[in-house]
Amino acid sequence: MTRFLATAAVAALAGLTACSGSAPVQEDRVTAPVQPEPTAAQSAPSTGAGGGTARPPSSSASSGAKEACLLFNSLFAGYAAVPSGDAEGYEDIYRRAVGAKDTVSGDLRGLFASLSLLAIDHSAAAASGGEPQQESKDAVRDAVFANAGTCTAEGVILTL
Template sequence: MRKILAAAACVGLAGLTACSVSAPAPEAASTMPAQSEPATAQPARPSGDADSGTAAPPSSAAGGARATGTREACQLFNKLVVDYGAVSPTDSNGYEDVYLKAQDATDAVSGDLRGLFSSLGLLALDRSSAAESGGKPAQESQDAVRDAVFANSGACTAAGVTLRL
């Protein structure tokens, strides 16, 4: 059953990865006045998710403190990467815990930052399945995390956080 769930997650992440890879294009067009309208719309979304435990940083983004929400999201991603790296290669439950944390974080952020946590969750789920069979996670899962990190590195660097792989 986990293999089916992992396959479904791979398909879902393929769509998210496509969105994450296209993230640099809007950043390149940040000099256009139309860019300020989506930036205003994005912080409004997470404030509706204020009931989740990690939604406090994005809800504070409504008043122009969007960089603070971005900074905290990037720091959380780095923490989850450390947690992922600390799991024993044969501990499928440990990888599932990282997956669950990544899913919670995905719900608490908006925009392209969602791709960071979705891709890490996919990798953790894929690694969980591989831990049970003694294999390795699919290269596509690893590539998705790498692509999401590159797509969001500009925003995180602007917020004062360097993303880690």
């Protein structure tokens, strides 16, 4: 069981390393302001097929981002509420975070990947009464900072 948890923690950390670069965050921030401008420019011409196609993905992506941010806050609150020695409680948060990660794309995946890493790390430490590694805590903090702009733009403030 411990070997499985250690393997899962290492795999999650490797996934976070791949997802946590700052370049994609900047690309998302650049992409978001650019999309409304072409949509406004495309609304003026009578051929609105491109503009009509551009709007629905933006609104569905934004509602998906809002839902993901709210879900992260909910899962993190659940994580914080788990008693420190309850390994199964942390494993439940881990499973829910992994499931949530599979429903989002882009940098938002990092929120759930980092939370799953923290939860499984805390689960392994709970058996001995210890705390999760500082790297796991830092990964969640970094993911929250990386996604703060996206979530705040959707009216959701990420909380730790």
